[in-house]
Amino acid sequence: MLQIDDLQVSVEDRPILKGLSLKVNAGEIHAIMGPNGSGKSTLAAVLAGREGYVHTGGAVHYRGQDLLALAPEARAREGVFLGFQYPVEIPGVNNVYLLKASLNAQRRHRGEPELDAFEFLRLVREQMTFMGIPEEFLRRSVNEGFSGGEKKRNEILQMLILQPRLAILDEIDSGLDIDALKVVSRGIEALRSPDRAMILVTHYQRLLDYVTPDFVHVLAGGRIVRSGGKELARELEAEGYGAVVAGAGA
Amino acid sequence: MASSKDDLERLLKREYVAGFITDIEADTVPPGLDESVIRLISAKKEEPAFLLEWRLAAYRHWLTLREPRWAKVAYPPIDYQAISYYSAPKSRADAPQSLDEVDPKLLETYEKLGIPLHERARLAGVAVDAVFDSVSVATTFKEKLREAGVIFCSFSEAVREHPELVRQYLGSVVPHTDNFYAALNAAVFTDGSFVYVPPGVRCPMELSTYFRINAANTGQFERTLIIADAGSHVSYLEGCTAPMRDENQLHAAVVELVALEDATIKYSTVQNWYPGDEQGRGGIYNFVTKRGDCRGDRSKITWTQVETGSAITWKYPSCILRGAGSVGEFYSVATTNNHQQADTGTKMIHIGPNTRSTIVSKGISARHGQQTYRGLVKVLPSADGARNHTQCDSLLMGDRCGAHTVPYIEVKNPSAQVEHEATTSRIGEDQLFYCRQRGISAEDAVNMIVNGFCKDVFQVLPMEFAVEAQKLLSVSLEGAVG
Numbered sequence: 023m024l025q026i027d028d029l030q031v032s033v034e035d036r037p038i039l040k041g042l043s044l045k046v047n048a049g050e051i052h053a054i055m056g057p058n059g060s061g062k063s064t065l066a067a068v069l070a071g072r073e074g075y076v077h078t079g080g081a082v083h084y085r086g087q088d089l090l091a092l093a094p095e096a097r098a099r100e101g102v103f104l105g106f107q108y109p110v111e112i113p114g115v116n117n118v119y120l121l122k123a124s125l126n127a128q129r130r131h132r133g134e135p136e137l138d139a140f141e142f143l144r145l146v147r148e149q150m151t152f153m154g155i156p157e158e159f160l161r162r163s164v165n166e167g168f169s170g171g172e173k174k175r176n177e178i179l180q181m182l183i184l185q186p187r188l189a190i191l192d193e194i195d196s197g198l199d200i201d202a203l204k205v206v207s208r209g210i211e212a213l214r215s216p217d218r219a220m221i222l223v224t225h226y227q228r229l230l231d232y233v234t235p236d237f238v239h240v241l242a243g244g245r246i247v248r249s250g251g252k253e254l255a256r257e258l259e260a261e262g263y264g265a266v267v268a269g270a271g272a
Numbered sequence: 273m274a275s276s277k278d279d280l281e282r283l284l285k286r287e288y289v290a291g292f293i294t295d296i297e298a299d300t301v302p303p304g305l306d307e308s309v310i311r312l313i314s315a316k317k318e319e320p321a322f323l324l325e326w327r328l329a330a331y332r333h334w335l336t337l338r339e340p341r342w343a344k345v346a347y348p349p350i351d352y353q354a355i356s357y358y359s360a361p362k363s364r365a366d367a368p369q370s371l372d373e374v375d376p377k378l379l380e381t382y383e384k385l386g387i388p389l390h391e392r393a394r395l396a397g398v399a400v401d402a403v404f405d406s407v408s409v410a411t412t413f414k415e416k417l418r419e420a421g422v423i424f425c426s427f428s429e430a431v432r433e434h435p436e437l438v439r440q441y442l443g444s445v446v447p448h449t450d451n452f453y454a455a456l457n458a459a460v461f462t463d464g465s466f467v468y469v470p471p472g473v474r475c476p477m478e479l480s481t482y483f484r485i486n487a488a489n490t491g492q493f494e495r496t497l498i499i500a501d502a503g504s505h506v507s508y509l510e511g512c513t514a515p516m517r518d519e520n521q522l523h524a525a526v527v528e529l530v531a532l533e534d535a536t537i538k539y540s541t542v543q544n545w546y547p548g549d550e551q552g553r554g555g556i557y558n559f560v561t562k563r564g565d566c567r568g569d570r571s572k573i574t575w576t577q578v579e580t581g582s583a584i585t586w587k588y589p590s591c592i593l594r595g596a597g598s599v600g601e602f603y604s605v606a607t608t609n610n611h612q613q614a615d616t617g618t619k620m621i622h623i624g625p626n627t628r629s630t631i632v633s634k635g636i637s638a639r640h641g642q643q644t645y646r647g648l649v650k651v652l653p654s655a656d657g658a659r660n661h662t663q664c665d666s667l668l669m670g671d672r673c674g675a676h677t678v679p680y681i682e683v684k685n686p687s688a689q690v691e692h693e694a695t696t697s698r699i700g701e702d703q704l705f706y707c708r709q710r711g712i713s714a715e716d717a718v719n720m721i722v723n724g725f726c727k728d729v730f731q732v733l734p735m736e737f738a739v740e741a742q743k744l745l746s747v748s749l750e751g752a753v754g
Contacts, residue, residue: 070705070709071705071708071709072705073701073705093708093714094705094708094709095708095709095711095712095713095714097709098708098709098710098711099711103709104709106706106709109706110700110702110703110705110706111703112703112706112707112720112721112724113724113725114723114724114725114726114727114728115720115721115723115724119720120707120710120712120720121710123710123712123716123720124707124710124711124712127710127711127712127713127716128711131711163724180710184710184711
């Protein structure tokens with residue numbers, strides 16, 4: 023699904039990713055953990071195509087394509103979804119309108135018929151119930167005046183409706199209380215499938231109490247310094263990044 | 273890494289889509305202005321003596337005035353002697369009785385603009401008084417309006433058929449001495465629209481006029497007069513496009529609205545005149561005086577405008593809130609792209625007690641566009657309990673454009689409540705990226721964000737206009753994030 027080889031990326035001439043390699047297969051959930059400033063969010067942003075990140079070396083292949091050559095919307099239509107750490111507010115643009123435009127853009131790309139308003143609303147209502155999102159959400163503008171938890175739920179709702187092939191969730195657990203964390207985790211688990219891969223970027227281990235990853239990677243200094251199974255997350259929690267990173271010789 | 277900036281830059285450079293010139297013979301007087309030209313215009317239109325006298329008084333006053341320079345716009349001096357003040361399509365001599373008799377070339381022009389007259393009139397139930405250059409050539413749905421007692425005709429026809437109404441109301445809101453451009457208009461106006469809605473009548477359809485500047489080098493001086501008698505209601509739509517050309521064209525229209533007791537006038541404009549090319553060459557100068565007089569108690573006047581065109585816009589649709597409890601509203605979306613300059617806003621003059629006004633202004637500037645919101649809220653000592661709320665938002669696209677807000681607030685009554693809110697924001701790369709990450713193209717994302725920004729105004733536009741306005745906005749701002 024995703025193959026990252028020796029990826030090097032700079033921001034304003036400052037190298038952030040310094041030779042990162044990672045392979046993600048369909049059906050797998052990878053957790054990427056690391057201390058602040060290690061490059062976690064940069065990795066998520068680069069994979070989604072945000073501006074301002076300069077690709078200085080290495081390659082990223084997604085389903086055989088050169089991912090970095092694609093515009094952000096082209097990546098999205100190919101099934102790459104980014105759950106934002108800080109979802110953006112768009113005043114005056116209705117939540118449902120954005121989501122419908124988004125789903126239909128992707129369906130057109132896949133050669134599928136667009137959903138009409140009725141079918142679409144049925145789909146949204148179903149997923150809203152699942153995510154415990156109140157009806158008034160339908161009338162509100164995109165993320166405007168949402169609490170931190172509501173914004174994150176909205177990200178997961180969008181993901182459930184868009185059904186991406188590769189979901190990258192950037193600190194989806196930050197700012198969530200325990201109830202919201204459970205709901206968000208349930209949304210993530212609902213999408214676990216043999217055809218789909220997920221990358222969870224997180225600082226803390228607690229999300230992994232609810233979503234069990236197949237692999238855990240520790241990112242430090244712009245490289246992956248250790249990889250392991252889900253037990254690695256517990257080790258990090260117990261010993262801290264310092265010890266784990268030092269042990270890896272990074 | 274793919275850059276949205278390149279795409280946007282490319283989109284921005286799209287040519288003005290309504291740019292074409294129809295080849296129709298025009299009956300045009302040579303350039304220049306003196307009393308003989310005014311007498312000629314008046315004679316050609318077979319006007320009564322009072323109107324000629326009024327024109328001449330305006331002209332003599334105009335000679336004493338100087339072009340206003342206080343607006344934040346810059347342009348080379350205009351040579352008023354280089355302008356031709358009269359132009360009429362030749363086929364006017366034998367005026368058409370129905371659409372079948374209308375010059376096919378003319379109909380073709382409307383087709384190109386996507387406003388087929390008959391289709392539009394029949395399907396949408398809209399009466400269209402089409403002003404082509406300076407003379408009305410087609411008027412539809414007259415019968416239905418006549419049944420309701422509504423007079424909707426060209427200004428020339430109103431002068432012929434209803435001189436008493438014209439005489440009573442002409443210049444009563446915008447006097448011929450009002451300002452430089454209004455005085456010029458009063459002296460040389462050639463045609464325009466006239467509406468009279470009798471007491472208690474709700475006009476059975478939206479009234480609509482399409483203006484179009486066509487003959488090369490001909491100044492346009494339209495004059496519109498709308499009178500809503502006691503307890504009546506009328507909604508008027510004005511939409512404009514113009515063909516592409518190199519020379520600057522002056523447009524100095526005057527619109528006067530009179531709302532008597534309990535009457536409501538809603539005046540909506542979508543303006544898409546040629547804004548000039550990427551370097552700022554050509555384009556229309558739009559120096560317009562629009563004013564409504566809420567003369568009767570509990571009357572209401574609403575101005576709604578979507579301004580995407582013109583090289584320079586100088587325009588302040590205003591309300592004089594004279595009647596007790598009268599209401600004035602101004603909703604505006606204005607865009608300035610490339611080298612467009614706009615100095616626009618409104619004036620709300622509170623005279624009567626318990627008068628209320630609302631101002632919602634949304635300005636969007638892109639590339640080198642410069643935009644100023646200039647608004648006056650004036651509460652006179654007589655206006656007990658007057659209230660105003662002003663919301664003035666600016667959206668910037670790119671880093672070479674400008675937005676300026678100049679509110680004037682003069683309150684002479686201690687019981688008045690005046691609120692002014694203003695924001696300036698930049699269209700966020702974050703917002704754009706968020707939409708694109710969901711699979712929406714950069715162009716669609718910009719449209720979506722801009723439409724969201726303008727929502728408060730689009731909501732008050734008549735339905736068919738709202739759709740057109742959104743389309744216009746997207747064309748005028750294509751690729752504006754750069």
